[in-house]
Amino acid sequence: xxxxxxxxxxxxxxxxxxxxxxxxxxxxxxxxxxxxxxxxxxxxxxxxxxxxxxxxxxxxxxxxxxxxxxxxxxxxxxxxxxxxxxxxxxxxxxxxxxxxxxxxxxxxxxxxxxxxxxxxxxxxxxxxxxxxxxxxxxxxxxxxxxxxxxxxxxxxxxxxxxxxxxxxxxxxxxxxxxxxxxxxxxxxxxxxxxxxxxxxxxxxxxxxxxxxxxxxxxxxxxxxxxxxxxxxxxxxxxxxxxxxxxxxxxxxxxxxxxxxxxxxxxxxxxxxxxxxxxxxxxxxxxxxxxxxxxxxxxxxxxxxxxxxxxxxxxxxxxxxxxxxxxxxxxxxxxxxxxxxxxxxxxxxx
Amino acid sequence: xxxxxxxxxxxxxxxxxxxxxxxxxxxxxxxxxxxxxxxxxxxxxxxxxxxxxxxxxxxxxxxxxxxxxxxxxxxxxxxxxxxxxxxxxxxxxxxxxxxxxxxxxxxxxxxxxxxxxxxxxxxxxxxxxxxxxxxxxxxxxxxxxxxxxxxxxx
Numbered sequence: 001x002x003x004x005x006x007x008x009x010x011x012x013x014x015x016x017x018x019x020x021x022x023x024x025x026x027x028x029x030x031x032x033x034x035x036x037x038x039x040x041x042x043x044x045x046x047x048x049x050x051x052x053x054x055x056x057x058x059x060x061x062x063x064x065x066x067x068x069x070x071x072x073x074x075x076x077x078x079x080x081x082x083x084x085x086x087x088x089x090x091x092x093x094x095x096x097x098x099x100x101x102x103x104x105x106x107x108x109x110x111x112x113x114x115x116x117x118x119x120x121x122x123x124x125x126x127x128x129x130x131x132x133x134x135x136x137x138x139x140x141x142x143x144x145x146x147x148x149x150x151x152x153x154x155x156x157x158x159x160x161x162x163x164x165x166x167x168x169x170x171x172x173x174x175x176x177x178x179x180x181x182x183x184x185x186x187x188x189x190x191x192x193x194x195x196x197x198x199x200x201x202x203x204x205x206x207x208x209x210x211x212x213x214x215x216x217x218x219x220x221x222x223x224x225x226x227x228x229x230x231x232x233x234x235x236x237x238x239x240x241x242x243x244x245x246x247x248x249x250x251x252x253x254x255x256x257x258x259x260x261x262x263x264x265x266x267x268x269x270x271x272x273x274x275x276x277x278x279x280x281x282x283x284x285x286x287x288x289x290x291x292x293x294x295x296x297x298x299x300x301x302x303x304x305x306x307x308x309x310x311x312x313x314x315x316x317x318x319x320x321x322x323x324x325x326x327x328x329x330x331x332x333x334x335x336x337x338x339x340x341x342x343x344x345x346x347x348x349x
Numbered sequence: 350x351x352x353x354x355x356x357x358x359x360x361x362x363x364x365x366x367x368x369x370x371x372x373x374x375x376x377x378x379x380x381x382x383x384x385x386x387x388x389x390x391x392x393x394x395x396x397x398x399x400x401x402x403x404x405x406x407x408x409x410x411x412x413x414x415x416x417x418x419x420x421x422x423x424x425x426x427x428x429x430x431x432x433x434x435x436x437x438x439x440x441x442x443x444x445x446x447x448x449x450x451x452x453x454x455x456x457x458x459x460x461x462x463x464x465x466x467x468x469x470x471x472x473x474x475x476x477x478x479x480x481x482x483x484x485x486x487x488x489x490x491x492x493x494x495x496x497x498x499x500x501x502x503x
Contacts, residue, residue, distance in 0.1 A: 079447040090402045093387045093470045118467050140419050155462050263455035282414020
């Protein structure tokens, strides 16, 4: 049996190596003499769920400090930006990268990033987890902490909903949860994640609840999502509280996430959202080969563990995948048809 | 049993690596495949969006990400005969967030949000039946505007 398992593992590994679907490649450029922070970032990017379920390749490239022109901007200390981010991106592109990152060897500054693009940057004086926060900005996610009045004035004037933030001015009261759902479902980007059993109103007021920013979401460095984590709902946030006029923001989770503090995890609701974004970018999910368990262990509880030793492809159902089996048969018959056509062509000769 | 599994492995390897129409069809089902066309797309408030640097390599790229979540741009690729050969919906924002955090608590202390230029790496497959790609067109879904077609500078 063990031999069979080994063979299956070998088969899966061979297929993994030969798989043509591309790994999502991050290229980290750094001017560190010893790449401690960059290695920490690389490890973190690969181990943080949901990135851990994808085929993520991370390459650390050491360059001279002159190649990374990063400095504080607009006279504001602790904020850093890099002038030659485009050159860095072009270099990363030539290495087959999908996303460039910069770890700048400065101890006194913070980090910076471009939302939905650009190059996420952190300094060696910044916690490595800040890079996950900045990278999530490049995927389109917005901050969840409260902006100072001057930033709120610019950002919150005409805010549009983002994957993890929406802006809804609630009515004074709702007759029922169904009424609130009918009224606002189209304004909630994560509405599909809210179960029927999770209300989006409480005491006839909009909101599953208010975000408890003192409750950090657990850091998840496994390959599985937090299935038993908090349910996705509609929680009132604070990002635009200081805007004039005040704009009410709403988030999918009820706790502090990494978009609020770098020490927090993503939390179950954000994990689902980020997972979908990564899948939509064409990142390839890993083939998970579970190690055979010894019989001395107690019977496993979950179905996954009962199937230990089998090749398990963890993937969420996606609409375009539904026809795969049918299409593979179609492909097979196309191939057979080609062979018969070739035989028929040869026959008269 | 073991021999059969090894035989299956070898056959699978041969099949996946082969250039038969079956394997090609299979690859197409997994995503549109071809040579890798990488480019750097740039947006700027002062100029039309465009490709800054472009590169075509022989490495095979299967695109499973033609429809990015929250896409706000549609990129269309054209061949020398001016035929539309590929399109892709991508997300690229023009906001830049600069932030600093307390290294001990992880609490964000300062933030600056600016609106301006931004860029990102894009990848496209260029299969043999496309007849190559020579030009591109960008459509902004936010601005509801289609920018004029441009030649790809290799």
